[in-house]
Structures are given as structure tokens and as C-alpha cells.
Amino acid sequence: MGLDSRRDEDGNVLPAATYQALHAGDGSDGGYNTNVLMLIHIPAGGGPAIGISIPRDDWTTLPGAPDGNATGKIKQAYGYELDQTLRYIVNTEPGVSHDDAYQQARSAARQEEITTVSQFLGGVPINHFIEVTMAAFYDIAQAVQPIQVCLNETTSDTYSGADFHQGLQSLDASQALSFVRQRRDTSGSGVELTDLDRERREQAFIVALAYKLRHEDVLTNFPLVQHLIDTAKQDIALDSGFDLLSFAGDAQRFAGGGITFQTLPIVRYGVEDGQDVNIVDLAQIRSTTAALIAASDHPGTTASATPTTSGPAGGGTTTAGTGAGGSSAAKAPTGATNAGASTAESTAPSTTTTSAAQPLASGGIPCVN
Template sequence: MAEHKRVPSRRRKVLLVAACAFVALVVVGAGAAGWAYLKLNGNIKSVDIDSRLGDARPPAATDGSFNILVLGSDSRAGANGDLAGGSTGDSARSDTAMVVHVSQDHSRASIVSIPRDTLVDRPQCTDGAGKTVQAVKRAMYNSAFETGGAACAVKTTEQLTGLRMDHYLQVDFAGFARVVDAIGGATVTTTVAIHDKDSGLDLPAGQHHLDGQQALAFVRTRHGVGDGSDLGRIELQKQMVKSLLQQAGGIGLFSDPVKLWSIGDTMTRSITTDSALGSVNSLVGLAQELKGIGPDQLTMVTLPVMTAPADPNRVVEQQPQAGTVWAALRADQPVPRSVVSAQPENPAQAAPTASPKATEKATGKADAVR
């Protein structure tokens, strides 16, 4: 007698199909996640700062606090060529420099902006090609990155501050504009109109929601506000940082996987890091450590400087104020209130004190935005 095969019921067929579909989704999902991870990791450019600098550095903190050197490069290479005006030829300088100190409990941060025209003693460095860059007395701070790359910028900053730069993060023009666009723009408020043909920024007084290129022009503008100096530009950059923190905190990334992927892809394509941060896992870990720090937990100051005695177009650290800033961060203390209260006024929040032409004539800074 022939054995009859058992015919599965409709319910069992449905369960079988569902189980197969679930397994397929898990496999495909794991493959997609793996592909995404490799894609984002492959986007990140990194520099091995530690191997280039060796042990002749300030000691790393042991209490959980840490420091990050954030540089904005003014390179015109690739997609940067048509952005934000000005010209640097084939070179790249650290147009924006911020030392970010994160407190021991990761509940607050202090950011100190270093004016690019600050005269510093630049130490001997080795550039990316292994060539020795000789030490120079009274060189412009931003020349360290131009002549010796990221490692030289870190070494110069460590010598200036006495702080170990635990991490390094660099973004260029095109990268900054892409990131701003990816998070949905940035909102700024000005009480004065800003018209700067060099940066391309043209804003009436009031509140403005800027796209990436407008935001870049905003942080690059000099001649359109205040006295036309780099110090005024730094004040605009402070406003932009706080605006971006607010914007990033309100876009609901983890509830929107598509947006999360878009921003992750954009950010990883836009940065260069030290090798310790050169992976998605490391960047996510850093983001977790910083997630409790918003605009209200952030203190932003410009390094106290004064006009250089030998060159009215340059500045030097103003002492003892500058020394107290670095000492406070080394001790994991807030920036002294005396320094915070004496900070320059944001030129976008107050009437200009001089016309751009008068300022250029007096200071010799008629060079366009660089």
C-alpha cells in the first residue's frame, strides 16, 4: 500500500512562509548593516598623530577629561574651490581652530578659539611625507597646518596650551556645507545687515535659516561685520556652533533611519580624524560621551590676545589672561569668569564700530576672506 504524504494545512503554510521571510530579512538586514558599516568606515580619512609625535608631549589626563583639536581647513582643493570666496593657491591653512575641553564627568565643555593670526613659537615638525619642518619663532598659528599638516598643528597647539590633544578632527569647506545641509540648515540672528562680497554673504538684519553654503559664508565673513577682523569672524563661528547643536538635538535622528544614514554618510565623508577616532565605532563612542552637552553646557571663548608689538596685522597672547585659560583647562576647571566677561562683542549682534574700508586702511587687512 502506497504511503500517503501529509499535506500541510493552510495555517502551517503561512507560518512556514513567515519564518522563511523572517530569516531572509535577518540575513539581508545583517548584510545591509555590514555593508553600511564598511561604507561609513571607508569614508573616514585619518592621520596617525601619535606615531608622528612620539612621547615628547604633555601627559594625557587620567581623570576622564579629554581635549579635541578641531580645525577648519581653508583648502580650495576639489569641491572647495568655488566655496566661500578668497584664494590660497595650492596650500591649505587651519582657517578655524578650536580647542575643545570635555570635563571629567562629560557634563560640560569649554571651547577656546585660537585666532589664526596669533604669533606662536612653532616647534620642529615632521610633515606627512616625512620631511622635517624647522622650528620658527613668532610664526602665524595657522602656518603649522600649512607647512606640517595635522601632526604639526597638534604639536604646535600642545606647546601653546600645555594640554594633550587626545583627538583631532578636521573639516573642510565643502564638508562643512554638506553637514549643515544634512541636518537641515542652521538658524542665526543678526541685529545688523551683513553684506560681504568676499564671502558672498548678503543678509538683512533679523533671523535667518541658512543652508550649507550660506552657513559657510556666515562663518567665513570678515569684512561684512564689525571691524573686519578675524576676531569678529570668530564670534560668528561661536553663534553658528550653538545653532548647529540646537538643530542637531531637535531633528530626531534615531526615529528616522533614512536621515540617520544620510547624516552619517555625509559626516564621515567630510572629516579627517586622528587614527583613534578613525572608525564608526569610535565616532559613535565619542558621540555617546558628548550627548549630554548642549548649548547651555557649553562655554565658548576666544583666546585673549592683543595686537603684536612688531606687527599691527598680527596678535599675540594677552597675559596673564591667556595663561589663566590654559591653566583652568589643565585643571579641568571652567574658563575664569573674568575672561568670559571680557570677551569681544559679537559684531552680528551690535552696530559696527567702523566701516570696512576705514578698518582695512588702518589695519592693512584688505586681503579678501582667506
């Protein structure tokens, strides 16, 4: 889960230079919405993993919502529980320090978000969690920069700081954060982006990162791996049973094409309680999730769960390739470079253009909106 908070894991403000690099305001901005929700299922038998993205604005039941708010956006479960638990501790346990109360509330909020997501998906057990803040993402990206990504169109956005040209390009840590945050184009170019395109960007970034880790032998560079693990321990919240070294081994397998990402479908955009939301078919969500997990557990079978997104899901021409389960790769779009990101070398990897509704497989660098 990825938080909207512009603070560190202890709730402290960040250095001014970090806020400048994040291009996301300061410590008073953001909050405790889980703006990124992704379930990663890793089969016990070593088969291909599946990453399931849950759009943050999906309207659903919130099991632990306070003050009689039984429904809300799925991302709101965390913040509601944090606020409710913190108020309860402050009012009933005056001897508890603010820092301890805050950490207890954060723990309760994580568990509530996990419970909400599990119920939303049909009771899927969630054994471990990773919680990432914007600052944590930036620190990890700094450790592995530059990272190559590919875009279908030239686009820029004053809100996220995005300024990207069409085609392959290498991003530094600050640009990488803009890449995964952008959900609009403010250049007047006519490029249309939605929140679902941002989900796709998040998937594409993980796939691109996995490609880098494999093809630059990062995972065999033990000092760098240890640095990444140390950074993760400092900046990222994990459950006590999460084994980072074991996960690093899984990441090596993912990098070679061992994971596919899928975004859960929405029926349409709507308005509930004055909020812009995604209206979903809960039965479709649960059947899609079950089929994707079953196909991951039994890779010899064919999943019939590729969802159809009825609402606007972002454009993009579908081309057979790694993202669509095909074998041929599309040529990267070409376009003039700008100062926002550097052009990839001529030895750049092959790319695959996919639409937001398609599965996105690891093993290459996907071109996305």
C-alpha cells in the same frame, strides 16, 4: 581644525558646481593654513564641556618650523610641516608615489599643528582631532540645512558671499559657509567686523547646529545620524581612535546647554615679518586655558578666567542670557528681510545677544556680529 584648502581630503580639485556654492574661488585658492582652531574639552565625569577658540593669527613659537623660522602665526604650523615633509619624502624616497607622499605629509602636518597648539596652551594634552575642509563643512551643512542663526546687524560681503539681514534667519549650506567665513562688510553700511568676529560666528554656528539637532530630534533620527557619520568619514580627517557614535552622544548633551565657548584673548594687533598678527600674552593664554578646563572638570567652582580682549574684538551690546550665564533672553533684533536668507518662523527660538569677549553657551541661538 579647519583648513583653508579648496580641495578634498586627497588634494583633488572639486566639481565646478561645488566651487560656485562655496563662493571661495577655485582649487588654486586657499592653502594649508588652519584658519579654524578650536579645542573642545569634554570632562570624563559628564560635566559641561568647554570650547576654546584660538585666533588663527596669534603670533607664537612654531616648534617644527622649517628653515629657521622659529616664530609665526599659529595657523601656519600645518602648512610649514606639510611642505617640509613632502619635500623630504620626494628627495629621499623616490619609490614613494606622490599620493602616498602627500598623505604622509598631511599626517605629519596635523601632528605638528596639534603639537604647536598644545605647547601654546601650556602643554594641554590633545587626545583626538577632527580636520575639516571647506568642502567637508559644506557637505555636512547640506545634510542638516536649513540652520537658523541670528545677527545683530544687516551685513553683506562680496568676498565671502555673505548677504544677511538683522535678526533670525534660516541659512542653506552655501549661506552657512558664508556666515562662518565673513570677516568684513563691503556694503558701505559702516558695520565693522574683525577676524575675532569670525571666531564668534564659528562658535555661534556650532551652538545653532546643536540647537537644531536637539529640537528637531535629529539625533534620534538614526538614518540621518548614519548619513551624517558616513559623510564625516568621507570628507573629514579623524584620528584612528575617534569614536563618532560616542561623539554623537556627547553632541546630544551639548545641544541642551552642555557646552560653553570662549575665545582666547589677544593683547593687540601688530605686524611681524610684514604680516598682520595678533600679539598675545602667553602667560595669560595658559592661565586662561587652565582655568577654563579646571572649571569644566569641577563645575561647582567658578572660573576666574574670563579673558579681556584689549584689541578690537567686535562690538555688540551685552545682554544677560545664555551667552553670559544669565537666565533672561534678549529679543532678537528686527529688520527687513532680503534675498540673502529667509526669515525665521514666528515660532523662532529665543535669542541672546553677546559680545565677542563673553562666554557663549549652548541651548539657544545667539545673536552675534
